[in-house]
Amino acid sequence: MNRVDYENVKMLLSEAQIQNKILELAEVLNKEYQNEEVCLIGILKGSIMFMTELAKRLRMPLTMEFVRLSSYGSNTNSSGKVDALNMSLLDLNDKNIIIAEDIIDSGYTAKFIVDYINNNYNPKSFKFCALLNKKARREVDIEADYYCFEVDNKFIVGYGLDYDGYYRNLPYIGYIEETGK
Numbered sequence: 001m002n003r004v005d006y007e008n009v010k011m012l013l014s015e016a017q018i019q020n021k022i023l024e025l026a027e028v029l030n031k032e033y034q035n036e037e038v039c040l041i042g043i044l045k046g047s048i049m050f051m052t053e054l055a056k057r058l059r060m061p062l063t064m065e066f067v068r069l070s071s072y073g074s075n076t077n078s079s080g081k082v083d084a085l086n087m088s089l090l091d092l093n094d095k096n097i098i099i100a101e102d103i104i105d106s107g108y109t110a111k112f113i114v115d116y117i118n119n120n121y122n123p124k125s126f127k128f129c130a131l132l133n134k135k136a137r138r139e140v141d142i143e144a145d146y147y148c149f150e151v152d153n154k155f156i157v158g159y160g161l162d163y164d165g166y167y168r169n170l171p172y173i174g175y176i177e178e179t180g181k
């Protein structure tokens with residue numbers, strides 16, 4: 001895989017496709033929560049674009065929080081060990097919580113945060129929203145309540161998702177074509 005070559009990214013989903021799908025999700029959530037207050041929690045860093053696009057379309061009284069989760073491993077594979085920063089600073093009791101995550105891949109990160117919230121807080125309600133679902137790679141039994149797109153088993157970049165820290169700023173979603181170099 002070339003390290004940083006924005007020219008090598010093959011587009012899978014255009015910015016318009018992504019925005020339309022996030023709008024659809026926002027409409028579902030707007031109906032579901034009506035005038036209930038919601039706390040939207042973004043998992044840094046990958047969820048930034050998804051979270052802000054979703055938040056702009058939500059109409060209920062909304063607060064926003066961010067947590068940093070990192071799963072150790074190589075650039076493209078999770079080790080299954082997850083570390084959380086500032087989760088313990090949040091007060092999520094009696095709140096309607098919506099998690100925004102970029103992608104569910106092996107599922108370790110999603111499972112970690114779902115278990116963490118269920119073990120440490122007593123939210124009023126709790127839903128997990130992912131921009132992307134890479135079901136073929138799942139190693140633990142976890143599903144999003146809502147996701148925008150199912151993706152193939154390729155390494156995805158753009159719209160918040162990175163390879164080695166790069167490509168998050170692409171306004172579309174793509175994958176890096178292997179050149180064999």
Ligand code: IMP
Binds near residue numbers: 078104108110162163
């Ligand atoms: P998990 O394997 O489901 O725990 O995913 C862990 C994290 O790895 C996700 O939150 C993403 O930040 C990142 N990740 C997983 N698959 C991809 C990918 O295809 N491209 C970029 N990041 C990914």
Ligand code: MG
Binds near residue numbers: 102
């Ligand atoms: Mg992530």
